[in-house]
Amino acid sequence: MSTARPADETADGETVARALREAPFVRVLARADGDSLAASGLLARACRALDVPFQIRTTSAATADPTVTGNADATDESTDRDDDSLVLAVGHESAPADLVVPGEPTPASVTADETARVLGTDPDPVLTLAGVVARESVPGDAGSEDVLDTAVETGAVERRPGVAVPVADLGDGLAHTTLAHGPYSGEVERLRADLAELDLPAELDDDAHRTVASLVAVQTATDADATPRSAEAVERLLRPYATPDAPFATLGGYADVLDAVARERPGTGVALALGHDAREAALSAWREHALVAHRALREATTGRYDGLFVARVETEVDHTTLGTVARLCRDFRSPEPTVLVVGDDGAAAASVDPVGVGRALSAAVAELGGTAGGTTRTGEARFEAPTKEFIAAFREAL
Numbered sequence: 001m002s003t004a005r006p007a008d009e010t011a012d013g014e015t016v017a018r019a020l021r022e023a024p025f026v027r028v029l030a031r032a033d034g035d036s037l038a039a040s041g042l043l044a045r046a047c048r049a050l051d052v053p054f055q056i057r058t059t060s061a062a063t064a065d066p067t068v069t070g071n072a073d074a075t076d077e078s079t080d081r082d083d084d085s086l087v088l089a090v091g092h093e094s095a096p097a098d099l100v101v102p103g104e105p106t107p108a109s110v111t112a113d114e115t116a117r118v119l120g121t122d123p124d125p126v127l128t129l130a131g132v133v134a135r136e137s138v139p140g141d142a143g144s145e146d147v148l149d150t151a152v153e154t155g156a157v158e159r160r161p162g163v164a165v166p167v168a169d170l171g172d173g174l175a176h177t178t179l180a181h182g183p184y185s186g187e188v189e190r191l192r193a194d195l196a197e198l199d200l201p202a203e204l205d206d207d208a209h210r211t212v213a214s215l216v217a218v219q220t221a222t223d224a225d226a227t228p229r230s231a232e233a234v235e236r237l238l239r240p241y242a243t244p245d246a247p248f249a250t251l252g253g254y255a256d257v258l259d260a261v262a263r264e265r266p267g268t269g270v271a272l273a274l275g276h277d278a279r280e281a282a283l284s285a286w287r288e289h290a291l292v293a294h295r296a297l298r299e300a301t302t303g304r305y306d307g308l309f310v311a312r313v314e315t316e317v318d319h320t321t322l323g324t325v326a327r328l329c330r331d332f333r334s335p336e337p338t339v340l341v342v343g344d345d346g347a348a349a350a351s352v353d354p355v356g357v358g359r360a361l362s363a364a365v366a367e368l369g370g371t372a373g374g375t376t377r378t379g380e381a382r383f384e385a386p387t388k389e390f391i392a393a394f395r396e397a398l
Contacts, residue, residue, distance in 0.1 A: 011099040013114025016088070019099055020047060020119065023086035026054040029097060032266060032320060034134025034259030036091025039101065039108035041273025042123050042131075043088070046116040056273075058266040059092075060320050060373075060380060093358060093375060104354075104375050107135040110143040125151040126246045126254065127273070133255035139241060157241040157251060162209030163216055164240035164252025166283065170195055170212060173249075176290040178324050179237040179256055181332040182220040182230075185294040213238045225333060229352075233331035247272070247279045257282050260289040263320040292317060293324040297333065300325075300341070308398065309334035310391055311341045319346030323380050326350040340394055342387050347394070348380045355398065363397035364390060 011019070020026060026047050030040040040056050047054040089095035090112070091103045101108050109131025116123035125147045129139045132147075139157070140148040151157040165173025171192035174184055184191050194215065200208045217238060221231040240250035248254040261269040265285040271278040300311040311329050313322065322341050326348040330339040338351040349357045358374025361381040365372045368389060372381035383390045 011101055011111075013111050013118055016043070016099060016101060016111065016115040017118035019086055019088070020050070020052060020115065023052060023084075025085035026052055027085050027087045028054060028056045029087060029089045029092075029095060030056060030058045030262075031091030031103070032058045032060050032262045033091060033103070033323075034255050034257075034262055035103050035107050035109050035131040037258050037262040037266075037269050037273050038127050038131025038134065039090050039112035040270070041127060041275070042109060042112035042116055043090070044274055046112075046119050046121045046123070049121040050119060056270045058262060058270065060263075092373065102375075103135055104377075106143050107132045107137060109135070110147070113144075113147055124275075125154075126156050126243050126251065129157065129241070129251050130246075130254035130258055133236075133251050134259045136236075139251060151241075156245060157243055160209060160240065160242050161206050162204070162213055162238075162240055164237050164250045164256075166248035166250065166253025166257050166286070168249060172287075173253065174216060176287045177237060177253075177256055178260060178290050178293060178328060179252055180216070180220050180234050181294060181297060181328040182216070182223050182226070182234075184216070184219055185298075186291050220332070223332075227333060227335055229330075229334070230332045247282075257286045260286040260324070263323065264289040289321060289324065292321050293328060296321070296325050297328050300329070302333075304336060305395060307336055307338060308395060309336040309339045311339065312387065313341060313343045317343055317346075319343065319348070319380060319382060322346055322348035323350075323378065327378070338398065340391065342391065344387075345384070346380070346382050347390060348378070349374070349394070350378045351376075353377070357398075360394055360397040364393035367393050367397075 028040045030036040044054050044056055087097040089097035089100045091108050093102055101111050109128045113123045113128040128147050132139055132142060132144045165177055167173045171188050174191050175186055175188040198211055217234055220234040240252050242250055246254055248257055261282045268278050268281045268285055272282050296313045296315055296317045299315055300313050303310045326339050326341040327350045330350040337353055340349045351357050354376035356376055358379035361372035361374055361379040365381050365383050369384035370382045
């Protein structure tokens with residue numbers, strides 16, 4: 001393992017555990033999303049328990065080069081050195097690495113949790129489950145049943161009515177959540193006014209939580225621009241698992257923050273995933289990310305094709321934020337199953353179905369110039385061509 005190379009096959013928890021035991025140094029190359037960030041934190045904590053030095057770096061799916069470094073126990077910037085370090089790619093379909101832990105079909109956080117347990121360490125079940133939710137799965141599904149059972153038995157999570165936001169202030173939480181998009185998104189004062197009309201008790205009981213959830217569900221599904229898919233998609237925000245001892249109030253809220261901070265402020269995200277006190281910085285990044293994403297979607301110019309909905313973002317938006325815009329558009333605004341969001345030189349796509357989004361984006365930039373990557377359902381790209389040409393190339397590849 002002297003030099004990072006394209007991995008021949010993806011790795012399960014047993015394989016990764018064997019490699020970590022033998023590694024003198026571990027370099028984790030994580031995709032910039034919530035599941036990959038959670039998985040990287042779980043793996044790094046296991047390395048720390050085994051006294052194996054490590055480094056975590058995050059990369060956008062749209063580029064093969066690391067964009068931000070989050071160093072834990074090392075300062076060297078290289079990911080391709082002539083030494084015996086293990087290069088581990090997390091969340092990527094493929095990458096220049098010794099081993100690849102993909103995010104599909106099993107969330108990377110579940111594989112990382114398995115790895116930690118095989119190594120005899122005690123992974124944080126809440127971080128694992130937050131990664132599962134960030135991968136748009138349900139706690140207990142996608143191989144996380146045992147993790148959920150452990151979390152419930154130990155009191156780390158508790159199911160309750162209400163909404164899955166990371167903070168106690170519901171106005172703040174609902175205005176900035178990216179688990180849904182509705183007329184309340186980005187509107188803190190409007191939400192606080194709506195909540196005040198409900199005459200809720202100071203300490204919310206189950207009935208009060210249900211009332212809030214009903215308000216959000218109705219506003220989301222009946223919004224003038226909502227699609228039929230909105231009524232189903234908003235379920236991610238409802239009936240949360242409370243997390244009394246975690247940095248954030250609910251699993252869904254934790255996942256939302258992880259995904260936002262992985263894209264918006266990766267260094268803070270790495271600190272958070274490692275268990276450091278980065279809560280306030282992470283919440284600040286989450287709010288900033290959400291406001292930009294919701295505004296971009298609201299102001300986008302849209303066009304509909306057979307099977308594809310295109311949203312052109314006119315305002316200046318970083319290409320990493322476009323991934324959140326694409327997901328929100330797919331779930332709450334698109335009448336088609338696949339969405340492509342394009343900016344001046346960046347794009348992101350999201351699909352309800354596993355149609356090979358990442359590979360279609362890669363094919364488009366291979367024709368026109370640029371970089372791209374992703375999974376079967378999501379992906380991002382940077383391109384070097386007129387927007388119309390890129391849209392046409394993506395449609396052709398898809």
